[in-house]
Amino acid sequence: MGIGLIxxxxxxxxxxxxxxxxxxxxxxxxxITMFVALLGFMNGLNQLLDGLILNRTPHIRFYNEIKASPxxxxxxxxxxxxxxxxxxxxxPAASRTSIYNNESIMRTLKEDRRVLGVxxxxxxxxxxxxxxxxxxxxxxxxxxxxxxxxFAFEDYVVDGDFLDLKNTANxxxxxxxxxxxxxxxIGDMVxxxxxxxxxxxxxxxxxxxxxxxxxxxxxxxxxxxxVQKMLGEPPSFVTDIQxxxxxxxxxxxxxxxxxxxxxxxxxxxxxxxxxxxAGTGIRSLxxxxxxxxxxxxxxxxxxxxxxxxIYEKMDTIxxxxxxxxxxxxxxxxxxxxxxxxxxxxxxxxxxFGFLAGLGIEQVPxxxxxxxTIKTLPVDFSxxxxxxxxxxxxxxTYFAGYFPARKASSIDPVDIIRGK
Amino acid sequence: MRGKPVIEAQKINKYxxxxxxxxxxxxxxxxxxxxxxxxxxxxxxxxxxTLLYILSTMDTDYEGELWIDEELVTGKKANxxxxxxxxxxxxxxQFHYLLNEFSVLENVMIPGLKLxxxxxxxxxxxxxxxxxxxxxxxxxxxxxxxxxxxxKQRVAIARSLMNDPLIIMGDEPTGNLDKKNSDIVFNIxxxxxxxxxxxxxIVTHDPEFAAGTDRIIEMEDGWVVNH
Ligand SMILES: Nc1ncnc2c1ncn2[C@@H]1O[C@H](COP(=O)(O)OP(=O)(O)O)[C@@H](O)[C@H]1O
Ligand SMILES: [Mg+2]
Numbered sequence: 328m329g330i331g332l333i334x335x336x337x338x339x340x341x342x343x344x345x346x347x348x349x350x351x352x353x354x355x356x357x358x359i360t361m362f363v364a365l366l367g368f369m370n371g372l373n374q375l376l377d378g379l380i381l382n383r384t385p386h387i388r389f390y391n392e393i394k395a396s397p398x399x400x401x402x403x404x405x406x407x408x409x410x411x412x413x414x415x416x417x418x419p420a421a422s423r424t425s426i427y428n429n430e431s432i433m434r435t436l437k438e439d440r441r442v443l444g445v446x447x448x449x450x451x452x453x454x455x456x457x458x459x460x461x462x463x464x465x466x467x468x469x470x471x472x473x474x475x476x477x478f479a480f481e482d483y484v485v486d487g488d489f490l491d492l493k494n495t496a497n498x499x500x501x502x503x504x505x506x507x508x509x510x511x512x513i514g515d516m517v518x519x520x521x522x523x524x525x526x527x528x529x530x531x532x533x534x535x536x537x538x539x540x541x542x543x544x545x546x547x548x549x550x551x552x553x554v555q556k557m558l559g560e561p562p563s564f565v566t567d568i569q570x571x572x573x574x575x576x577x578x579x580x581x582x583x584x585x586x587x588x589x590x591x592x593x594x595x596x597x598x599x600x601x602x603x604x605a606g607t608g609i610r611s612l613x614x615x616x617x618x619x620x621x622x623x624x625x626x627x628x629x630x631x632x633x634x635x636x637i638y639e640k641m642d643t644i645x646x647x648x649x650x651x652x653x654x655x656x657x658x659x660x661x662x663x664x665x666x667x668x669x670x671x672x673x674x675x676x677x678x679f680g681f682l683a684g685l686g687i688e689q690v691p692x693x694x695x696x697x698x699t700i701k702t703l704p705v706d707f708s709x710x711x712x713x714x715x716x717x718x719x720x721x722x723t724y725f726a727g728y729f730p731a732r733k734a735s736s737i738d739p740v741d742i743i744r745g746k
Numbered sequence: 747m748r749g750k751p752v753i754e755a756q757k758i759n760k761y762x763x764x765x766x767x768x769x770x771x772x773x774x775x776x777x778x779x780x781x782x783x784x785x786x787x788x789x790x791x792x793x794x795x796t797l798l799y800i801l802s803t804m805d806t807d808y809e810g811e812l813w814i815d816e817e818l819v820t821g822k823k824a825n826x827x828x829x830x831x832x833x834x835x836x837x838x839x840q841f842h843y844l845l846n847e848f849s850v851l852e853n854v855m856i857p858g859l860k861l862x863x864x865x866x867x868x869x870x871x872x873x874x875x876x877x878x879x880x881x882x883x884x885x886x887x888x889x890x891x892x893x894x895x896x897x898k899q900r901v902a903i904a905r906s907l908m909n910d911p912l913i914i915m916g917d918e919p920t921g922n923l924d925k926k927n928s929d930i931v932f933n934i935x936x937x938x939x940x941x942x943x944x945x946x947x948i949v950t951h952d953p954e955f956a957a958g959t960d961r962i963i964e965m966e967d968g969w970v971v972n973h
Contacts, residue, residue, distance in 0.1 A: 331866075332859045339847035646843045649804060650857045650905070651832020653825045740799045743839060 333656065337663040340643075344636055348664075351632040352672040354625035355723065359676025359715050362618035364683035366711040369614035371704030373607050379538050380603060383478040384596055385446075385569030386578040389432065389585070391424050392592045429565040432589055441572055441581065446473035448567040449554045456518040456526075457509045464505055464545050466519065468554025477571040480548075482699050487513050487533025492550050499529040499553070503536040504544035519557065527557045538694075622718055626726040629668055633661060633730035637737075644734055645742035658735035665727020666720060673719030677712050751816065752913050752945050753778040753801060758810035760796055770796050771808070772968040778913065778947055783939035785956040786949045788965030794949045797965070798917050801947070802835055803827040815912055832860050836906025838916040843902060844890035850877070850901050851886040857908040876904040880934060896927030903934060907944075914938070916948040920955065932958065 341348045399415045401407055426432065429447065436445045449468035454461035471493040474480040481489050484500060492498055499519075501511055511517055515531045529549065536543055549557075555564050572578060578595035586593040597604065637644070644657055684705045692703045760771035770793045778784050786794050799805040800812065803819055806827070811820045815834055819827065831837075836857075844853050854873040858864060864872070877883045880900040885893060893901065899919060906914050916935075920928035932955050938944040939960070948959070956962050964972040 329859060329862045332856075332862070335859075339845075343847045642843065643845055643847070646845065647856075648828070649802070649831065649837050649839075649843075651828050651830075651860050653828035655825065656828075656860075738804075740805045743804075743843075744795065744799070 333659050333663055336647075336660045337667060340636060340640060340660070341664055341667065344632070344639070347632045347635065348668065351625075351628045352668050352675075354628040355622075355669060355672025355719055356676040356679060358618070358621035358625040359673050359719050360679040360683055361621050362715045362718070363677060363680025363711055364687065365614050365618055366611075366715075367680070367684045367705045367707060368687050368703065369610055370706040370708070370711070373610055374706055375700065375704045377603075377607060380600060381575075381596065383480070383483070383537070384600065385478070386572045386575045386596045387570040387582045387585070388594045389426065389568040389570070389589065390566060390592050390594075391426060393424065424566050425560070425564045426566065426568060426591060429563065429568060432591075433568060435588075436568070436570055436585070439581075441574070441577055443571045443573050444473060444477045445571075446470050446477055446569045447551065447565040448474075448569055449551060449558075449564065450566050451554050451558055452522045453519045453557075455505065455509055456520055461520065462505065462508060464502075464519075464547055466499065466547050466549050466554055466557070468549055468551040470551055478569070483535055483537050484533045485536045487531075489533060491532035492548060495530060495532055497527065497529050497553055497556075498532040498549065500533040500535050500548040501531055502543040502546045503534045504540060505547060506531070506534050508544070521558055523558065525557065525559055529553070618715070619718070622722045625672075626722040629665055629723050629726035630730060632668075633665060633727055634733075636664070637661070637730055637734045641737060641742050644737050645739035648737070648739040649743065654735035657737070658731045661731035661734050662724065662727050665723045665731070669719045669723025669726075672723075673716055676719065677716060680712070680715065681707070750780045751777050751813065752780050752782075753947065754813040755797075755801065756811040756813070758797070758800060758808055758812065760793070760800065760805075760808045770968050771800070774810070774968075774970050776963055776970055776973045778945060780912075780945055781943040783935070783944075783946045783960045784948070784963060785959040785961070786947065786963045786965060787951070787953070787956050790951075792965045793968045794965055795917055798915055798947075798949055802837055802915050803831055832857060833909055834912040836909070836911040836914040838899070838902055838906050838914065838919040840918040840921045844893075844898055844905075846889065846891040848890060849886065850882065850888050850890055850893070853890055853901060854905045854908055857905060861909050873904075873908065876907050877901070879907075879937075880904055894927075896923055896930060899923060899927070899931055900934065903931070907938075913945045913947060916946070916950075918949055918951060921951060928952070928955075 399412065399417055401412050401414055433445050433447065436442050447470055451466045451468065453464050453466050455464050469480070471480070471489065475489060485503065487500065489500065492500055499517065501509070501517070506512075509517060511531050513531055513533065516528050517531060518526060518528055520526050535546070535548055537546075551565075552562070555562055558564070572581065575596060579597050582593040582595035647657060648654075684707055687703050688705045690703045691701065693701060754777045756775050758771055758774040759769060762768050762770055774797060786797070788794050796805070800808050803812075803814070811818060813819065814830060817830075819830060822830075844850075845856070848856070851870065851873055854876055855869050858869040858872060859866075874883060874886060877886055880903065882897065882900050882904065885897065885901075890898065890901070903914075903919070919935075920931050923931060935946060935948065936958060939946060948955075950956055961973070963970060
């Protein structure tokens with residue numbers, strides 16, 4: 328039998344109960360709208376928060392950790408084997424925090440095809456001498472261009488030009504919190520003392536604001552050369568090698584692999600930010616759960632209207648069967664009604680959801696801590712639209728399934744005899 | 747053409763189980779051959795409707811054998827039975843049973859659309875012809891519930907003719923009409939028999955109606971007493 332007749336039947340039945348059909352449809356529209364808007368917003372927020380940390384966190388970081396000698400002398404003596412060792416006297420050596428042979432390590436890493444880029448870094452503990460007191464801080468010596476390319480350094484320089492760090496000798500970009508404390512403004516000179524006691528005057532060329540207050544209070548940036556000079560170290564002095572990968576999922580495995588090869592410590596982003604990922608996952612989960620709940624509720628709406636329609640249209644169903652419609656045909660008519668409500672409701676819902684997303688995106692959202700954000704973030708990824716669309720069809724199909732089965736099993740003789 | 751069996755019932759028995767087991771059809775056997783206009787008569791409650799539901803393949807819960815167009819339909823799958831109803835049987839009920847969601851023309855067309863052997867335009871044409879037989883062509887575009895009872899029944903008969911069925915079955919098709927309208931409907935059946943040699947099996951209460959048919963099957967308490 329022609330699909331046209333099925334569609335016609337479905338249409339006629341829907342028009343006969345237009346109001347209820349529309350109400351059921353509105354339920355779907357509403358839930359799909361909410362689903363798309365909610366997921367878009369939640370994931371926009373997730374990406375923002377992820378970006379806050381993950382964008383500027385290296386996927387793998389190589390460094391030398393200061394640690395105690397793994398073997399104490401007493402362990403070497405066979406006569407104390409199997410005893411509990413109380414004496415542990417050998418303290419960490421004045422070990423090198425510098426990575427030995429870092430140039431060849433970086434060259435090896437850059438040749439690896441999984442690697443997007445490599446940037447060296449030096450961390451130096453310093454005191455800023457402000458009047459009579461010293462303010463504690465960390466200066467990171469960076470390769471300005473690579474740091475910007477790989478870790479979005481530029482985005483977080485809120486005042487001044489980040490390239491001045493490279494172009495101006497003995498320059499520094501101060502953390503916003505630290506700068507506020509020191510009352511320093513651009514062009515000022517600040518004096519720093521290193522842990523080893525050497526002093527240096529640095530010129531302020533900008534402010535850095537990450538959005539994480541704790542970090543902004545202590546962390547400042549200078550070029551590698553400046554920090555090396557400040558510490559009195561040669562140009563080969565590097566304490567950290569930061570690696571960014573094409574696919575950050577590979578980080579744990581590659582960290583393990585190179586740890587062996589280079590014989591230095593390596594941290595991967597997943598291990599360092601494990602709780603962070605869990606947070607992201609839970610936020611997504613909640614928004615999916617809310618969206619799915621809404622859809623299921625609207626599914627019950629469709630189930631109701633179809634059941635009502637079947638009770639009201641018993642005669643119609645009986646007569647259709649008497650003139651030769653099979654159970655399957657009747658079943659298809661009601662499934663078609665359900666899917667039509669799902670399809671058109673879903674389509675409208677996707678459109679309204681998109682509009683709602685555009686609306687949310689207009690809401691101003693300015694936080695001191697988030698310098699790059701001006702309005703609420705929304706993720707317009709087609710993924711959510713596809714999921715919502717598929718879901719609206721699937722739920723309405725199931726909502727129609729049982730009523731349709733009931734309709735298809737109506738015995739025309741019962742109805743006709745009952746008259 | 748005449749003489750070929752259209753319907754053949756062999757020892758059909760039907761039981762109802764509520765409130766208790768009762769046998770409402772008792773070894774019913776008879777034949778209707780092509781071109782015959784047959785009426786079924788009997789007291790109310792003697793099993794006429796029950797028999798007709800079985801003959802029309804809607805009721806499959808019976809004992810015995812039923813042949814339609816020399817095909818054994820007893821035990822056939824529901825889908826095949828639907829096809830047989832659509833293609834070979836036209837049914838007219840006591841109550842008109844039109845679909846109020848559709849126009850008169852669409853109501854008549856539906857069996858043809860279901861059969862799906864002709865284009866929509868052809869079907870429209872055929873449906874108009876059927877309506878013209880009953881002088882209902884002017885009402886073609888009205889909704890079904892805008893017609894009077896007699897008009898509805900005429901449309902229902904037009905619909906039963908849509909696929910040029912092998913047989914038309916009617917369950918007291920004039921039972922719910924006033925004298926004037928039942929005369930009109932009766933004349934329509936006569937015309938169908940005489941002009942189109944349409945095979946028909948019509949249950950009726952009305953002795954006058956029965957007298958005008960080729961043959962009367964008489965039933966009493968579930969038995970066929972005369973055919
Ligand atoms: N669904 C049913 N359950 C039990 N008994 C029924 C049912 N339908 C009909 N009957 C009984 O079957 C007998 C025949 O009914 P029916 O075929 O409708 O008679 P008629 O059409 O000749 O008036 C009646 O006695 C009626 O009470
Ligand atoms: Mg009856």
